[in-house]
Amino acid sequence: MLDIKKIRPGFPILKKKRNNRPFIYFDNAATTQKPKLVIDAICDFYSNYNSNIQRGMYFFADKATTEFEKSRAIISSFLNTQFKEEIIFTSGTTHAINLVAFGFLQKFTSKGDEVLIGEMEHHANIIPWQVVARKLGVKFTKLKCCENGKVDIKQLKEKLNTSVKLIAVQHISNITGHENNIKEICALAHKKNIKVFVDGAQAVSHKAVNVRGLDCDFYSFSGHKCFGPTGVGVLFGKKKLLLDMEPFIFGGNMIDQVSFSKSSWGKLPHKFEAGTANIAGVIGLGVAIKYMLSLGLNEIREREKMLTNLMWGSLKSINNVIINTTPPSSPIFSFNISGVHNYDVGSLLDEMNICVRTGQLCAQPAINSLGVPGLIRASLCFYNTEEEIKIFTSSIKKIIKIL
Amino acid sequence: MSLEKKTLKIVSDFSFFESWEQKYEYLIELGKQNCSLNKDFKTDLNLVYGCQAKVWLVCKIKNGKLIYRETVTQLSQKAWWGYLLFFLATALLKRLLDLIILF
Helix, strand or coil, X not given: CCCHHHHHHXXXXXXXXXXXXXXXXXXXXXXXXXXXXXXXXXHHHHHHHCCCCCCCCCHHHHHHHHHHHHHHHXXXXXXXXXXXXXXXXXXXXXXXXXXXXXXXXXXXCCXXXXXXXXXXXXXXXXHHHHHHHXXXXXXXXXXXXXXXXXXXXHHHHHHCCCCEEEEEEECECCCCCCECCXXXXXXXXXXXXXXXXXXXXXXXXXXXXXXXXXXXXXXXXXXXXXXXXXXXXXXXXXXXXXXXXXXXXXXXCCEEEECCCCEEECCCCHHHCCCCCCHHHHHHHHHHHHHHHHHCHHHHHHHHHHHHHHHHHHHHCCCCEEXXXXXXXXXXXXXXXXXXXXXXXXXXXXXXXXXXXEECCCCHHHHHHHCCCCEEEEECCCCCCHHHHHHHHHHHHHXXXXX | CCHHHHHHHHHHHHHCCCCXXXXXXXXXXXXXXXXXXXXXXXXXXXXXXXXXXXXXXXXXXXXXXXXXXXXXXXXXXXXXXXXXXXXXXXXXXXXXXXXXXXX
């Protein structure tokens, strides 16, 4: 069981106060806070061994390369990939999706083929596919989801045909906190030789992810949503696919031979890591993942289950709160208050030092399908407390009175 | 009422309240009282871009004075816009421009 009294002091920002009152940070789906260990690792890199990686023949460069590649090994083990080189460092989930949209679709699809995208996806998991599909004359089809934001499996089965080449879905919804059955989606897709891309941005901070167990072809996540720095992320791709795909960004670090007549690309993973990487970010991400592993992924899951149940019960107990889903599997709650604009609630919560997200949650098609102008989203993680949920609930009740 | 007097009135209105809750309640009440624009004016042309809430603003110049009307989806913002328009209402355009230069 996690000892939260020992864990919270490890996050410097959680000690911050305004008007002598602490903050309640319930916007973890947007970005998580960073433990001091991660902040220190970044500071250590810049203070003690800052240099470029994979090319210098001196102490700092060796140390930086070693620490950078250590992160790759940690993340490879964390996701249970078969090969370390199946881990590509990106600037985040958005970059990873663009990499596959351009690298995979351009190589493996042609006019008349089809890609299927969940209708509740984040914009980042819609637009890259939409743009590349349009460019190639590939059909871009929306997959229906249920109210919980999960792909409707019955409808998915009906849509799977020989022209479909790829399905892109999120692992856990950034709106509802519900989880798609990725294993089932992959099994169905693979029977028809269709590849599956999984946006894991909302999953990795809440649960253990085993890409070989899921048997997905691609999986991506962002460092900053799992206690790491911003500007760094990960793409997992099956080696066979990555070997066959063309790079999406070109430049230094990713080449084998360069001449004015032609150039050739280096081996994996460098083929997809053109330019100088976010070295400090990658090192910080490795430390963040190690930190999560040191707490225990099962322990994190257990604590979040408790917080999820408590938060769900508290929200449902408030009369005017409208929440149209069943209890989520991860602590992400999107709701509205009857007759009240979501921004008004966000503004008043801010006065109470409570940080939530309001608006369209980077998912306009999903919000439009729900028929609301926006939502209030409270997203928790393991460092949140029962006391914070209590204060949040009473604050919502107070806001309803004011408004 | 002069712009200076309007400024003092706004400051005086809010000085009266002790807590942020009271200030917000007052703002919300003002927002509820503010009249909304006819739906015919809720066009993209009148939409103020860059606001989190949706704000439609119509402005006319009559006898050298600015006449504004607005509609805002967010109640607390509606009140702020009400204050802004109170500040600007029937101001002489030239006087307002002088004031902006002063800012």
